[in-house]
Amino acid sequence: MSWLPSAMAGEHREVRMTYTICIWPYGLWDVVSVLVDYEGYCFQDPLRPLRESVEVGTMVLVLAIGDLHIPHRAPDLPAKFKSMLVPGKIQHIICTGNLCIKEVHDYLKSLCPSLHITRGEYDEDSRYPETKTITIGQFKLGLCHGHQVVPWGDLDSLAMLQRQLDVDILVTGHTHQFKAYKHEAGVVINPGSATGAYSSITYDVNPSFVLMDIDGLRVVVYVYELIDGEVKVDKIDFKKTSTATI
Template sequence: MADEYDEEFGELGLVIGDFNIPSRASELPPQFKDLLVPNKVQYVFCTGNVGNRETTDWLKTLSGNTHLVKGDFDESKDIPETKIIQIGSWKLALVHGHQIVPAGDNESLYTFLKEMEADVLITGYTGVAKVSTVEKKYILNPGSVTGGFNGQQKSIPSFLILEFKKEKIQVFIYTLDGDVKIDKQELLLQK
């Protein structure tokens, strides 16, 4: 019975990053803050550039299992550049993305993903939410949760929710363009 439950209702993970508070945005959009409350997700994966300690502390209240990597504007010396997380059958690599040149390039990101020997690469930096498949592997970018200026333009505020199941991950892409919109994609485990 437990296996049926796990397959029907998977564990949830929040993928979030590039807050840039207070340098490029004053706070989270209220529509997102209302959705992001403690104990709704089992994992938090943050791609960095949080901006201040208050936001980092708030992020850690969302789940007791919070994973954070250092962005190019994060000053803390205690935050790692990369992190590997194993969840069930899935191996995830977490990185901000400023280390990968050219920024946001799928081929460069895929090379990094292979080096990390992971199934999924979670990366930020570009400010644009994106789900890509490259050579049976996956690259996820939550975009900027505040829509903070990404160097070229304002981006649409966004984050991802992942629902982990044994052989697949449902990805829910939340964007704020006037109203909160949710798109869905499915990732299938390839071994």
């Protein structure tokens, strides 16, 4: 099974947010200063949700989030992120861990009942598994916090974990730095730290999370990053090239 990235990470598309925060695709919120085109659709009306007239079909939205470290390294999620993340808009949440307290678990559960969490080294709840696999549509996803992977964030070590879990997409954390890339036979995604908490690697961390749009053999990865008080959005598009059994 192989993958083809149809948009490389360097081809950034940016939305600078004003007034009300917009979380896209599909216009979960609807007021922005600039709307970019998406699959050939370009909307100039800032009050019109993205792709509001397009049939959603089998699309599934998956929030990937982690390394919040509340309250030890951050008091809460950024207010702009909290205003974007509302109940009823997301079908699944996958969390890499380090929530670190029950209140954060309950908050994520209030956004979406389908919540999947792996244990970070600072999580109070020892019941979280070290790794977890779930199937969403045509994709098998693997989840692991990442502190178990040595060296931390190493491409070859993560590829080995991906093979062990036998997954198409590996979601991992611990480095507090967003990454999304094709490697060997699959895709690796690190949503970063949703609160911008410092890590043992760096103190310079921008808050970020990832929204995955899974539709058929395609997954579109949107990274939301808070930089200098503004939410910036980048898009990376990956496709499977076969329908082999997962």
